[in-house]
Amino acid sequence: MQAGEYLIETRGLSRRFGRQVAVADLNLLVPAAGVYGFLGPNGAGKTTAIRMLLGLIRPDAGEVRLFGQPLMSNHRALMSRVGALVEAPSLYPHLTGRENLEVTRRLLGSPRALIDVALETIRMTRDADRRVREYSLGMRQRLGLALALLNKPQLLILDEPTNGLDPAGIHEMRDLIRRLPEEFGVTVFLSSHLLSEVEQIAGHIGIIHESRLLFQGTLAELQQKQQTELAVGVTRPEEAMACLREAGWSVAQRDGLLSVVAKAPEDAARINRLLVDHRLDVFHLALSQQSLEDIFLTLTR
């Protein structure tokens, strides 16, 4: 792969099921190294997009390129560099953890030693010879991750890997995923419906909502979209609102206070002066930063 290219690149990727549009004109750019968080509420089109990235379903329009090559004509070669865990892990409950890995190993024809490596990575060597039927949800999910890691992929695609896990399981899974880029040099493409899931581990973020990509960039770029909100308590709020709007501020009334979108903290002083100059008495003035979660919610509202 040449410098400047992306591990995942989609151009105008679209897919509908009957009349329902699942993914529309999706242009993903996932750089090498680190974790890319693919965010969106349930039903936004994440899973459909991921299935197209893996060649499980065909797009109606657009193209998927992995490692700079079109997926359609190089599926087998490209998939040998990709590991995937889509939704719940695909496991055979009547086989042991080790046997489940062995099934995939046989299909791939890879060396036996890789099974122990994968088991160590997910810290499951001790339980490897128990049947999967007896595994907890967290253990099953980790085994699913081991299946995805078995062939030493350069790109790992994980769809909601912490879905349905208890807090301990979520923590464990997140820890594992965070280690992967550092220890194995693998790029992780991770989907989630919770920003809190990915903001601690992802460098890049893509936000999808109602089949469309609303934002794509670094976490820092997303933070720049943060707005400061100024809550103003003022006599005659109707008059104050009109006055602020006239001056170009974006204002809303909320719980008896005015909510003004500010660019910087100094705006508080300006707004205060403006109101006082108009003989309106200000009795409350409070600045609050929007959290990333708020941005996410604002974007996907």
Added chain:
Amino acid sequence: MLSSELIFLLRALHAELLKLKRTLAFRVIFVLPFFIALLQFFVIWRTKKFPADFNLWQTHATNSFQIWAIFMMPLLIALETALLNGIEHADKQWKHLFALPVPRHSIYFSKFITAAGLILASTLVLALLIVIVGVVATSLRPELVSSSLRAATSSVGATGSSVGAGPSGAGSLRYFGLGVVPYFWIAKLALEVWLASWLIIAIHTWISMRWAGFPIPLGAGIGGTFFALFAASAAIGKYYPWLLPMNLFLDGRFTTALVLGIGGGILATLLGCFEFVRRDVS
């Protein structure tokens, strides 16, 4: 190019073998032939008087294989393919399998071959049980000794004539009558019945991959078998997939049954695969 395709297929078969571990799919190949053997045993044991020209091996083996061909084997095929593919539907394994650097058709062909292998194994188990039942019946009913010496079929030639030769055959009866069993002829019947069933296996492989769960695959199996019971006398029965194994035993249908069973089986597998590899995987 062909050799790499073959390697993928062998790998997929290797993986299928492991998946069979501890499964009902594996155990059931021993159970169903046992029912037929049990039935045959009681039929022979409880027969009051055998006709003078009674031919033990021909009657016993042919009856066993006919019940197998028209009823038990088609249902076993429906059950086996539903079980083999059921483990892939259960946890949506298809999405994992098809995101691997493995061609989809190697997975499809390996499923057909595994099902066919299990049916062959089960048919051979039946062949073994036929021998055991025949030998045990001979020792329980001494009057069967002479009928067990008759050639199974007139066309068996060498084997038949040496078995029917008398003194030498009678001599080996000391070893529980094992020396007079027409092994070759029974094995040939088993193999023919199996070959004629390829088309049924191919149809059920596709159905059970296409639809998850038991209702549709088993419904198709029961329906197919049900009509077979009545189609035997109809002219169309000559070409009815679920009747092909039985047609081996009916006049003028032997060649069609084998050719259509094998050829149709291969063709149906190719068509099923063609459809399957193009499907969206959810």
